[in-house]
Amino acid sequence: MVHPAHPPDLSTTQERCYKVPDGYFGQYVTIGIFAVVGVALVFGTLSLAKLVRPNVPAKDKYTTYESGIDPIGRGWSQTNVRYYLFALLFVVFDVEAVFLFPWAVVFERLGTQAFIEMVIFIAILAFALLYAVKKKVLEWL
Amino acid sequence: MSGLIDAIGPAVIIALVKVLVTFVMLLGITLLVVWAERKIIADMQSRVGPNRWGPFGLLQTLADGIKLFFKEDFRPRTADRWTYAIAPIATMVPAFLAFAVVPFGNEVTIAGHPINFIVSDLNIGILYFLAMGSLGVYGIVLAGWASGSKYPLLGAIRSSAQLISYEIALGLSLVPIALVAHSLSTLDIVGAQAGTIRNVTFFDGIPVLEQVANIFRYVPNWYIWSQWPAFAIFLVAGIAETNRPPFDLPEAETELVQGFSTEYGGIRFAMFYLGEYIHVVVISAMAVTLFFGGWSGPGFDFLPWLWPLFWFFFKTALFVYLFVWLRATLPRLRYDRLMWLGWKRLIPAALLWIMVTAVVNTEGVSRNVRLGVFAALFLLVLAVVLRGDPRLKEAVTPQRRRTQGRLSRGAA
Numbered sequence: 001m002v003h004p005a006h007p008p009d010l011s012t013t014q015e016r017c018y019k020v021p022d023g024y025f026g027q028y029v030t031i032g033i034f035a036v037v038g039v040a041l042v043f044g045t046l047s048l049a050k051l052v053r054p055n056v057p058a059k060d061k062y063t064t065y066e067s068g069i070d071p072i073g074r075g076w077s078q079t080n081v082r083y084y085l086f087a088l089l090f091v092v093f094d095v096e097a098v099f100l101f102p103w104a105v106v107f108e109r110l111g112t113q114a115f116i117e118m119v120i121f122i123a124i125l126a127f128a129l130l131y132a133v134k135k136k137v138l139e140w141l
Numbered sequence: 142m143s144g145l146i147d148a149i150g151p152a153v154i155i156a157l158v159k160v161l162v163t164f165v166m167l168l169g170i171t172l173l174v175v176w177a178e179r180k181i182i183a184d185m186q187s188r189v190g191p192n193r194w195g196p197f198g199l200l201q202t203l204a205d206g207i208k209l210f211f212k213e214d215f216r217p218r219t220a221d222r223w224t225y226a227i228a229p230i231a232t233m234v235p236a237f238l239a240f241a242v243v244p245f246g247n248e249v250t251i252a253g254h255p256i257n258f259i260v261s262d263l264n265i266g267i268l269y270f271l272a273m274g275s276l277g278v279y280g281i282v283l284a285g286w287a288s289g290s291k292y293p294l295l296g297a298i299r300s301s302a303q304l305i306s307y308e309i310a311l312g313l314s315l316v317p318i319a320l321v322a323h324s325l326s327t328l329d330i331v332g333a334q335a336g337t338i339r340n341v342t343f344f345d346g347i348p349v350l351e352q353v354a355n356i357f358r359y360v361p362n363w364y365i366w367s368q369w370p371a372f373a374i375f376l377v378a379g380i381a382e383t384n385r386p387p388f389d390l391p392e393a394e395t396e397l398v399q400g401f402s403t404e405y406g407g408i409r410f411a412m413f414y415l416g417e418y419i420h421v422v423v424i425s426a427m428a429v430t431l432f433f434g435g436w437s438g439p440g441f442d443f444l445p446w447l448w449p450l451f452w453f454f455f456k457t458a459l460f461v462y463l464f465v466w467l468r469a470t471l472p473r474l475r476y477d478r479l480m481w482l483g484w485k486r487l488i489p490a491a492l493l494w495i496m497v498t499a500v501v502n503t504e505g506v507s508r509n510v511r512l513g514v515f516a517a518l519f520l521l522v523l524a525v526v527l528r529g530d531p532r533l534k535e536a537v538t539p540q541r542r543r544t545q546g547r548l549s550r551g552a553a
Contacts, residue, residue: 027261
């Protein structure tokens with residue numbers, strides 16, 4: 001049950017690239033069509049709902065919910081944004097993932113040297129994570 | 142008609158039809174999944190569940206949708222007008238866009254055109270899937286912030302911290318797949334899992350086991366066998382990405398009313414709801430594609446194009462069932478436990494597994510060594526599970542059960 005993932009294509013490279021369902025750019029065009037249809041569907045639903053739903057304004061409807069009592073203070077009150085350290089670490093590790101994916105795809109062709117380099121790269125970042133743990137940055141109070 | 146096709150080009154028609162079919166299918170599945178969840182949860186809680194609309198209550202979701210459609214839509218006075226309006230759209234659009242790279246059937250030829258059951262076979266399919274998952278965070282954060290209310294704001298802050306933490310684990314858990322498949326295209330990954338396991342030489346020369354090893358010829362060649370640690374990380378992180386229990390802290394009803402969507406109602410709320418369920422379907426479909434051979438399965442001569450579709454949806458349905466089962470079974474994690482699990486367990490585990498996969502896939506390492514490494518890891522994980530990590534246990538054990546245990550011990 002072996003199926004060829006990509007059937008052989010004998011057209012020129014440029015034609016292949018711009019062919020709509022399967023070509024390199026053609027695939028992004030398809031994604032674009034998908035996105036446009038999706039957004040149109042969502043907006044269509046919202047607009048249609050706007051036509052059929054009732055609109056009965058009343059003053060108390062427009063207050064925010066605060067367990068049944070009148071809201072105290074503003075909704076955008078000062079909040080302790082604890083996760084900014086997590087966000088910093090996130091940037092580091094997300095960039096790491098960006099480097100890992102291309103390496104993983106061509107791993108077999110690059111061989112041992114690339115592997116050792118990647119071990120060093122990951123080790124540095126793993127050490128950084130360990131440092132963050134020791135500094136108790138990752139404790140959520 | 143043929144003149145029209147010639148004018149636009151058959152390729153564009155194919156793309157359009159694919160897009161529309163996928164859309165209708167995705168929405169249909171989502172409506173079914175919402176119904177199935179309510180029915181299964183009801184069964185697990187000894188209730189009947191929806192049974193009024195249609196046979197077995199099948200049309201319940203549709204009825205709910207129509208109800209929400211006709212609901213008045215009012216915005217809190219404190220809300221930021223445009224951000225408040227955009228947030229539900231920003232949640233739903235990335236959720237279904239991620240489905241574009243999921244192959245849900247084998248290639249068929251219609252009127253001389255080879256057609257794959259996939260919207261778009263991007264050569265960076267996995268990265269695209271991860272990117273769309275990340276974009277979904279914006280909808281939740283914007284909704285919480287734009288409401289100008291306290292509970293949604295808290296939900297949004299929790300959500301952003303949770304999602305960025307688990308996103309790393311999710312991304313890193315897919316690197317080993319790229320390592321073994323040499324590709325990020327989902328079609329290639331499904332293709333690499335076709336057939337059955339044939340080259341197990343580990344038991345060669347051992348009298349009885351050699352015969353027993355023949356059984357591997359009937360086992361499908363899925364990545365789950367060699368990549369199960371990656372799968373475990375993917376599944377946990379995937380559930381966290383969808384904000385489903387036990388990781389539903391952004392909308393924890395008992396603490397935050399309805400979390401980020403507290404101030405939303407009517408059709409806008411339906412968008413959040415639908416977005417969440419589409420996300421569940423997409424994560425399930427992706428788990429099937431990357432670890433369980435996608436649409437591959439035994440086919441028959443009768444309607445050959447149908448069987449791949451059947452196997453794909455069957456496997457996906459099993460995963461959706463798992464999602465529902467987890468919701469019915471596990472209590473919500475405490476927030477610090479959630480961050481602990483993500484940063485101190487899943488991310489280091491994912492990094493370690495990338496290294497292990499790289500080592501065993503390096504040339505010069507024999508297959509027996511690989512199998513040995515897998516066996517050793519399996520025993521290690523078994524030992525950890527049997528011993529039980531006390532903190533993990535504490536995170537998921539219901540308070541009531543723990544107290545009961547303590548009381549009975551005290552009494553004894």
